[in-house]
Amino acid sequence: MATLLRDTLGNSADDRDAIERAQKAFLTERDGTCADKSTIPACRALYEKRAADLAAQNSAAQKKLAAVVAGIPKDAKAAAAALLRYSGAPAKAWLVYLYQSGAVAVPDKDATVRRLVDEILNQGLPKDPYLLEEMANLGDVQGAPLSTSLLFLRHVLSTTEMDAPCFLFTKHGQPAFEAFGAFWGNARDETPGLCNPPSSLFDLPEWQAVSTHMDPAIEPALVERGSIRHGYERQFEVDDLQASLVPSTLLEAPMSAEAKKMAEQRGRAVAAFRSWSDFDVWPEKEYRAAVHTLPAAITATSKLYREKFKLNPQTADQAARAAADRFIAGRLGLIMPDD
Known part of the structure; x- marks a missing residue:
């Protein structure tokens, strides 16, 4: 209840006024309903209803905030002015990004960003020690690169229901894909959600044909990985988004230490694919079929990149091969021996 109320009171001033009035009415009703032990069921029902009301209000308010954020590419200044009417952590984090x-x-940018970051860390987030520790480890956000x-x-x-909008990725490329990729290696990687590209590269029939021959080995491996599977699935999703939305960024060099490590692992996985011999894990028939269908998928991808994204033929071919490396390596890493 306290968390829901805190999140809801982070909305715009008009919404906060209505919520505060409703909270006062709830407290008055609570004092009458929860006066003694004989009314415990009614008291519990009252709390449950209030929690449901707050959750619904918070969800609706987050949709309003998401609509404000969606206006950033068209008019960033107007979006910033609207965000200033909110007092919650999500709006402040978007202001930090804009500045x-x-x-x-904004005048005194460093001081303003430092103040916003301090308010978010000290007042605006759930009491989650793991999250707060990772955020504190980022150091001085105002003096760091945009990737931070x-x-x-x-x-x-x-900590919200909001998705990462596509404009972050189309505008910032590699740093954005790294920031929103696999981080935790567990169920925490399920959030925040990612935007949906207009179409997914890996939904092409040619890629589905490759999947048909990899999935029998990959699906059991995902199950065996337990909660770690969420990190793999997150990276699948980010790789798909990158290959489908801004394919030219597949050719950009990794920036963060973790991204460089992932690139090295990807290279090892691609090399293992070319000389695969562990047919107990991935049957030879399925492996050979995947090898046979992969060139058609790469050709279809290069064609898409030339026609839809207007990449020149050489860049389209390179990006198509890079997309294939992401697809193969991300999945093969599940069935390769751990480093």
């Missing part, structure tokens, strides 16, 4: 990215100028602000934003959004 740090240079989309909106994007990761900070990711952490704040993970």
